[in-house]
Amino acid sequence: MNQELFFAVANHRLTVVAVDADCTMPFVTSFIMIAPGQTTDVLLTADQTPGHYYMAAHAYNSANAPFDNTxxxxxxxxxSAPCNANNGKSSTPIFPQLPGFNDTNSAIAFTSSLRSPSKVNVPLQIDENLFFTVGFGLINCTxxxxxxxxGPNGTRFAASINNVSFVLPTRNSLMQAYYQGQPGVFTTDFPPVPPVKFDYTGNVSRGLWQPVKATKLYKLKFGAKVQIVFQDTSIVTVEDHPMHLHGYHFAVVGSGFGNFNPQTDPAKFNLINPPYRNTIGNPPGGWVAIRFVAGLKQGFGCCTVT
Known part of the structure; x- marks a missing residue:
C-alpha cells in the first residue's frame, strides 16, 4: 500500500466518527479516503433493500507516476438477501461509485470535512517553528x-526530509544510544529548515536531487510548543507522502497546494477545532501544517515505500 485509497460501499452512506483513534465531529459521506498508516472509524447503517453490495477501494493517483489502477x-x-430459486445463487451485487483515480476535488472535500467534535487546546504561541521539505532524491550507486x-542512470531512489535521507543505526537503536549516552550513533544537527531555499514545487535544479545520507536528530525541549510545516517537493515527482509521528497525536491546522507562504497561509489555519491524527498525508505538490506539545520521545517517519 503506497498510495491513498478511496473506499465506498454501494448504496450505503458512511458516518465518520474518528480518525487515528481520535474522535471527530461526525459527518456523513458516500466514501472515505485513507492514507498508508491511517485508520478511520465509520458507522454503516444497514437500511437498504436486503441484497448483496460491493465494498470497493482503489488508489487516488496524486502523483505523475505509474500506479496500481486495479x-x-x-x-x-x-x-435476508434473496437467492435465485432456480439455481440457488445470490443476486448480482451492486457496485459503488468511487471518485476517479485523479479526483483531487473529492480528496480535498473529504479531508476538509474532518474536525474535532469541540474546541481543542491548540498551541498558539510557538516555541519551535520548523519547516521540513519532504520528497524523493537519487543516490549514486557503487x-x-x-x-x-x-533509478535513472543506475541511481537509487531515496526519500528525504530537508535533504537528509535517514540511515538506520546498525549497532543500537536511537533510544538505546540516547539513554546510554553512546557516542557515534547519531548527531543532533538535523536542519530545522531546508539548507537551500528553492522553488519547492517548480522546476528544481538537478544539483538538489541527491540527498545526504546521515543519522541526524533535532532536539526539542520538553513541553515546547511545536509547529511543523511539511512541504512536498517536485524532485523526481510530486507525491502524497504520509507522515507519522511515533507515539503521539498532533493537530492538523492547515494544508494547501503549491509553496507554503509563511506570511499569508497561517491566517487560514484552523486553531479552534482541527482534527487530531498520528499520520497525515502531505498533499502532492503542496504542504500541511501540524502543531503539538513536545512530550514523549518522538520521531517522524515517512511511510512511502522506496
Missing amino acids: TTTAILEYK NPNSSRCQ
Missing part, C-alpha cells in the same frame, strides 16, 4: 547494476 472488492451480504539501483 480495484479491490469485498461483498456486504444481508442475512554498483549501478544492483537490483536496488533502478
Whole structure:
C-alpha cells in the first residue's frame, strides 16, 4: 500500500466518527479516503433493500507516476438477501461509485470535512517553528547494476526530509544510544529548515536531487510548543507522502497546494477545532501544517515505500 485509497460501499452512506483513534465531529459521506498508516472509524447503517453490495477501494493517483489502477472488492451480504430459486445463487451485487483515480476535488472535500467534535487546546504561541521539505532524491550507486539501483542512470531512489535521507543505526537503536549516552550513533544537527531555499514545487535544479545520507536528530525541549510545516517537493515527482509521528497525536491546522507562504497561509489555519491524527498525508505538490506539545520521545517517519 503506497498510495491513498478511496473506499465506498454501494448504496450505503458512511458516518465518520474518528480518525487515528481520535474522535471527530461526525459527518456523513458516500466514501472515505485513507492514507498508508491511517485508520478511520465509520458507522454503516444497514437500511437498504436486503441484497448483496460491493465494498470497493482503489488508489487516488496524486502523483505523475505509474500506479496500481486495479480495484479491490469485498461483498456486504444481508442475512435476508434473496437467492435465485432456480439455481440457488445470490443476486448480482451492486457496485459503488468511487471518485476517479485523479479526483483531487473529492480528496480535498473529504479531508476538509474532518474536525474535532469541540474546541481543542491548540498551541498558539510557538516555541519551535520548523519547516521540513519532504520528497524523493537519487543516490549514486557503487554498483549501478544492483537490483536496488533502478533509478535513472543506475541511481537509487531515496526519500528525504530537508535533504537528509535517514540511515538506520546498525549497532543500537536511537533510544538505546540516547539513554546510554553512546557516542557515534547519531548527531543532533538535523536542519530545522531546508539548507537551500528553492522553488519547492517548480522546476528544481538537478544539483538538489541527491540527498545526504546521515543519522541526524533535532532536539526539542520538553513541553515546547511545536509547529511543523511539511512541504512536498517536485524532485523526481510530486507525491502524497504520509507522515507519522511515533507515539503521539498532533493537530492538523492547515494544508494547501503549491509553496507554503509563511506570511499569508497561517491566517487560514484552523486553531479552534482541527482534527487530531498520528499520520497525515502531505498533499502532492503542496504542504500541511501540524502543531503539538513536545512530550514523549518522538520521531517522524515517512511511510512511502522506496
